[in-house]
Amino acid sequence: MTHPTPDGADGALPGLLSAADVRRLAQEFDMWPTKRWGQNFVIDPNTIRRIVDLADLAGDEHVLEVGPGLGSLTLGLLDKAEHVTAVEIDPKLAAQLPETVGRMRPEKASSLTVVRDDALRLKPGALGGPSVLVANLPYNVAVPVVLHLLEVLPSLTKGLVMVQDEVADRLAAAPGSKIYGVPSAKIAWDTETRKVGVVGKKVFWPEPRISSGLVRFDRGKPASQELTRQEVFAVVDAAFAQRRKTLRAALSGFIGSGTLAEQVLRSADVDPQARGETLNIHDFTRIAAALRSASEQV
Template structure:
């Protein structure tokens, strides 16, 4: 492991000076809150278990606070940044503050939700301070697009962290909980105070650890088929599965038949089911492969 480089990381004064020089003000539209505490970014890297042979992808690097801490340890870091000004400035920041590691850094100037490939070796880890407004869609997209990502640690709004790591039957268990669990074992990995950000957000932040399943979920149903059942079940979460899945199955009777075949009570509700149970329901779908999922509520992705 490389030794930490004195003064290479960004402190509060460094962040504000960089932002002022670039004419940057963090925007709510893009969920930007810059980390200004070096101890916090090093803690994130430690918690993520980043190794010297890791190829890390970071989404939303901003001014480079976490990027520099990742470069202290990882073999390579690829940062995905949508903001024009921030993307243009980040390589120069890396070159100035950590020149001996600059050749280990790559920048992709793009919306993370549109990224389908990355330069260099395939990523083995995802570590990011995700923009609050798109955290769940970005996380799921990256896990789906880059199957080589074995370990993930993301900092998100505390409420979103709770939802991602929730267990069945908890009050906040929902679409993000089930879909994240399709890919990985998910758990809360700590809390982050508001005072380490500039500007300080109005919400608390949390760390979420995701370790990819060593073997894919054992099911004959595809991810799309399983996710269609999940979306239908939580679109009307107060209803029993018999009623909630009626549109998905074609009728309440067909939904009940699929549930019984899957060994799930038709009177159960979506928030009580594991991802494995959703997969069994998908396997029992009438006219499998042709059942249509209802229109998804965009806000449900954050629930």
């Protein structure tokens, strides 16, 4: 049996998985990337170093990784974090990861916790309160996973995620942009988000059709202390359900009537003829507050 060996680079993170290592592990454990779970494994150690550097870890963090795959990023994170909790939906990969870490980072084996679960099913307070999210997320569930984790893990203070490049652009988009939409508004509820880089296709196996983007978020206070995110997010969803319509028209079905929608919007100091793509999270919050007030008066 041939074990993975250090990649020989002279950077801060030695012993990362090379492309040959990843394929060797896949063959050894009979595990191949599947479309079912959107798996694309990183096979370039320099990309791992870049991700870990951009995550800006101080060394004492509890890091959450979603979708660790064969462990390429996990090894890099273990070199820089106090503890890593890896959530893996694939049972074979979840079982293999501790063995790979044991081979390549025996001194760090106790610093890894593997949770075999779907990240979208994690409950509030789960995982022991990780403070940082660093992950190469499956393209097909990236936005729902990020928003869900921010909702159920208030312990998260920052994160760096690799997602489909156009999704990275949408997450970081500002109001008024053509790509600003539901993900852009919702992630702004309690974070400052920015795109910090692009990753080419050739560092993955299998190679995806498009490039990936790196998105950094830093947690702050929510847009409202009085309203719930569910109240505000319902307004965001309604505003973008019919993107080309004015807010008055888009919200009329959600609120009950066009007349009431206009009253709520004017009470929130929002132009009824505006469109959702021009509003920031604070505008949506004022609309939700005005809607709650109108409902209480009925």
